[in-house]
Amino acid sequence: MNLWINGLRPKTLPASIAPVLIGVTSSYLLLQAKAKVGCHTQPSEMQGCTAVVRTSASGAFSGSVSAGMFVLVSVLCIIIALFLQIAVNFVNDYSDGIRGIDAGRGASEFQTAKPQRLTASGLVAPKQVLAAAGINALIACIAGLAAIALTGRWWMIVVGVLCLLAGWFYTGGKHPYGYAGYGEIAVFIFFGIVAVLGTQYLLTGDINVPGIVGAILCGLYSCAILMVNNLRDLGEDKGSGKMTLAVILGPGAARTLLLVVYMLSVVITVVVALIPSIFILISFVPSLAPYFNTLSVLGIILTCTSLLLMLVIVKVAMDFAHAVNKENFVKALPMCSMTLLLFALVFIISQLAVTL
Numbered sequence: 534m535n536l537w538i539n540g541l542r543p544k545t546l547p548a549s550i551a552p553v554l555i556g557v558t559s560s561y562l563l564l565q566a567k568a569k570v571g572c573h574t575q576p577s578e579m580q581g582c583t584a585v586v587r588t589s590a591s592g593a594f595s596g597s598v599s600a601g602m603f604v605l606v607s608v609l610c611i612i613i614a615l616f617l618q619i620a621v622n623f624v625n626d627y628s629d630g631i632r633g634i635d636a637g638r639g640a641s642e643f644q645t646a647k648p649q650r651l652t653a654s655g656l657v658a659p660k661q662v663l664a665a666a667g668i669n670a671l672i673a674c675i676a677g678l679a680a681i682a683l684t685g686r687w688w689m690i691v692v693g694v695l696c697l698l699a700g701w702f703y704t705g706g707k708h709p710y711g712y713a714g715y716g717e718i719a720v721f722i723f724f725g726i727v728a729v730l731g732t733q734y735l736l737t738g739d740i741n742v743p744g745i746v747g748a749i750l751c752g753l754y755s756c757a758i759l760m761v762n763n764l765r766d767l768g769e770d771k772g773s774g775k776m777t778l779a780v781i782l783g784p785g786a787a788r789t790l791l792l793v794v795y796m797l798s799v800v801i802t803v804v805v806a807l808i809p810s811i812f813i814l815i816s817f818v819p820s821l822a823p824y825f826n827t828l829s830v831l832g833i834i835l836t837c838t839s840l841l842l843m844l845v846i847v848k849v850a851m852d853f854a855h856a857v858n859k860e861n862f863v864k865a866l867p868m869c870s871m872t873l874l875l876f877a878l879v880f881i882i883s884q885l886a887v888t889l
Contacts, residue, residue, distance in 0.1 A: 540651040540662070542622040547870045548724050548758055549618035550611060551877035552751040556732025557607045558881045559744035562888050563737050564603075603736065606683055610732045612676040613693075616669045621700040623666035625711075626651050628704035631659050634773040670697060684735050692731055699723055714778045716763070717756045725752020746805070747880055753798040754873040760791040761869050765862035788857055795869065798876070799850045806843035806879045809836035809886035835886035839879055846875045 630652020651657040677693045699719055703711040710719065729748035730740050763770065763779040764787055771780045779787040813836060849872055856865040 536649065536651060536654065536656060537665075539649055540623065540626055540657075540665075541619050544867050544870050545622065545758065545762075546615065546618060547874045548720075548751075548755045549614040549728070551754075551873050552724060552728030552748070553607075553610045553614045553732050554877050555747035555751060555880050556610065556729040556744065557736065558884055559729070559741060559747060560607075560733045560736035561603065562743070562884055563733070563739060563741050565888065567737075602683065606680050606736055607732075609676045609680040609683075610735060613673050613680065614728055616673040616676070617696060617700060620666045620669035620673060621703065623651075623662055623669065624701060625704045626653075627659055627662040627666060628709065629653075629775075630662070632773070634769065634775055670700070680735055684738075686735055686738065689731070689735060692727060696723060696727065711777070712775045714776055714781045716759055717778055720755045720759050721752035724755035725749060743880075743884060746801075750798055750801055750805075750876060750880075751873070753794055754869070754876060757791060757795040757798065758866065758869045758873065760787065760794065761857070761862050761866045764788065764791065764857075764860075765866065784860075788860075792854060792857060795853065795872075796850065799846060799872065802846055802872075802876045802879055803843055805876075805883050806839045806846075808883050809839055812836075812887050829889060831889055832886045835882050835889070839882045839886060842875055842879050842882070846872060846879065849875065 630650055651662045652659050674693065674697075678690075681687055681689050681693075699722075702709055703716065703719060710716070726748045729751055730744055733740050733744045760779065763777040764784065767777075767779045767784060767787070769775075770777050778790075782790065809832065813833070849868055853865055853868040853872065856862070856868065
């Protein structure tokens with residue numbers, strides 16, 4: 534059982550959950566804003582507010598949010614992201630295993646300092662690993678079709694198909710793009726842009742600036758996670774002909790790029806964490822105060838929480854940079870994942886602080 538749990542690659546799962554949480558938060562606040570301004574006054578124009586916005590019996594906009602539908606679609610989005618990530622992890626295990634790239638991953642992590650792989654261990658047949666990938670992908674597909682049916686956004690099936698293809702051809706097929714240095718581009722697109730804005734669009738039929746910012750940062754953090762992983766595996770990948778970006782750039786340049794991407798994300802995260810504090814300061818400027826919402830007591834509490842999380846992120850970032858400079862990528866990987874989760878919390882708390 535422990536072998537299968539390790540095969541899930543739990544350290545990578547925050548990269549699938551965090552973007553959905555950000556998309557859900559952006560969706561909720563967007564719908565609340567639409568409710569305040571009436572969204573659309575004509576019943577025929579309600580499509581942009583459907584799925585989670587309740588209308589009255591007469592069809593007129595009532596401004597209330599259908600909490601049950603919102604929660605249901607949100608949970609389905611989490612299931613989609615989580616099980617699709619697990620499916621991709623199993624596909625990677627299968628593809629790298631049968632190609633011999635994970636040849637040194639048969640023993641436990643305590644012995645090799647690298648995660649044990651199912652296929653490479655020889656304890657699980659490759660077909661079983663592939664079957665596990667298929668089962669998880671099927672669960673993601675069922676959840677996706679349910680979410681699309683509930684929201685009526687049928688063209689999102691195309692996005693779902695693209696996600697499946699991207700997951701398979703990352704390490705599968707005759708010419709996997711993950712072996713040619715394009716992994717980071719795909720991760721940015723699918724774990725950032727698609728995960729956040731796809732969730733937001735499913736829930737609201739719209740996207741907004743906070744959602745876009747959240748999508749970009751999720752994409753950057755996810756790229757950093759992959760870059761740490763590829764730096765850890767650089768020797769094996771180079772020896773087996775797997776041309777990841779780290780192999781192409783070389784260890785020195787790859788570490789520098791990783792630190793630039795990661796630290797840039799952290800700096801923007803700090804700015805996001807400071808937004809509620811800026812609102813508080815502006816409230817003391819008479820000429821500007823009328824243009825900004827006055828923070829409630831709850832908003833002030835959330836602001837303080839956001840600042841505390843910001844300090845934690847800065848500390849984790851410093852430890853991460855030290856680990857990377859020391860080439861301790863096994864230690865750096867969970868730190869990177871933790872930063873992504875902390876960013877998601879900061880984003881959610883900051884958004885709620887300035888709107889509640």
